[in-house]
Amino acid sequence: MKLVELPYEYDALEPWLSEQVLKWHHDTHHQGYVNGWNAAEEKLEGQRTEGDFSDTGSILRSFTHNYCGTVLHNRFWNNLSPNGGGKPEGQLLEKIEEDFGSFEAWKEEFKAAASAAGGWALLVYMPMTDELHNVVVDKHDQNAVWGAHPVLALDVWEHSYYHDYGPDRGKFIDNFFDYVDWEDVEQKFDEITSKF
Numbered sequence: 001m002k003l004v005e006l007p008y009e010y011d012a013l014e015p016w017l018s019e020q021v022l023k024w025h026h027d028t029h030h031q032g033y034v035n036g037w038n039a040a041e042e043k044l045e046g047q048r049t050e051g052d053f054s055d056t057g058s059i060l061r062s063f064t065h066n067y068c069g070t071v072l073h074n075r076f077w078n079n080l081s082p083n084g085g086g087k088p089e090g091q092l093l094e095k096i097e098e099d100f101g102s103f104e105a106w107k108e109e110f111k112a113a114a115s116a117a118g119g120w121a122l123l124v125y126m127p128m129t130d131e132l133h134n135v136v137v138d139k140h141d142q143n144a145v146w147g148a149h150p151v152l153a154l155d156v157w158e159h160s161y162y163h164d165y166g167p168d169r170g171k172f173i174d175n176f177f178d179y180v181d182w183e184d185v186e187q188k189f190d191e192i193t194s195k196f
C-alpha cells in the first residue's frame with residue numbers, strides 16, 4: 001500500500017491548517033501509518049511461511065492501529081478543500097435532517113464529539129440501521145463501530161492542530177467547517193449507500 005497524494009497543495013488549507021503542519025501530518029504521520037501497515041502485513045506473511053505465531057497478537061494490534069490510521073487519514077484529506085464550507089445538499093442533507101433533526105443539530109453534536117475525542121470525530125453511515133451517526137474515536141480504532149462507514153472525518157490528534165492552535169482545539173474545530181468539501185462527502189455517502 002502506498003501513501004495517497006493530497007488532492008491539493010500543502011499550503012491550500014491555510015490559514016486553517018498551516019503548510020508546515022500539513023506537510024508533517026501527511027508526509028511523516030500518515031506515511032508512518034502506511035509503513036506500519038505494510039510492515040505488519042509483511043510480518044504476518046513471514047509468520048505464516050515460518051509457522052511461528054508467537055508474536056501474532058502484537059502484530060495484529062499494529063495492523064489494526066496502522067490500517068485504521070491510514071483509512072481515516074485518506075478520508076480526512078479527501079473531505080477537505082480550500083473551496084469548502086457551506087452545507088451539504090441533496091440526499092445527504094435530507095438524511096442528516098432525518099437522523100439528527102437539522103444540519104445545525106448535527107454540527108453541534110459533531111463539534112462536541114470532536115472536543116471529546118482522543119483521536120477522531122467521524123460521521124459514519126451504518127447500513128444495518130440505515131442511519132448516519134456521529135462517533136467519537138480514541139486513537140484510530142477505539143470506540144469504532146462495526147459495520148459503519150466513515151463519510152466525514154476530523155483528525156483531532158495533537159499532531160493535527162497543536163502547532164497552529166496550541167491548546168485551543170475549539171478554534172481548530174470551529175474553523176474546520178469552512179474547509180469541508182461537502183461535494184466529496186455527498187459522493188462518499190452515495191457511493192456507500194448504493195452498495196446496500
Ligand SMILES: [Fe+2]
Pocket residue numbers: 025029073155157159160
Ligand atoms: Fe493524523
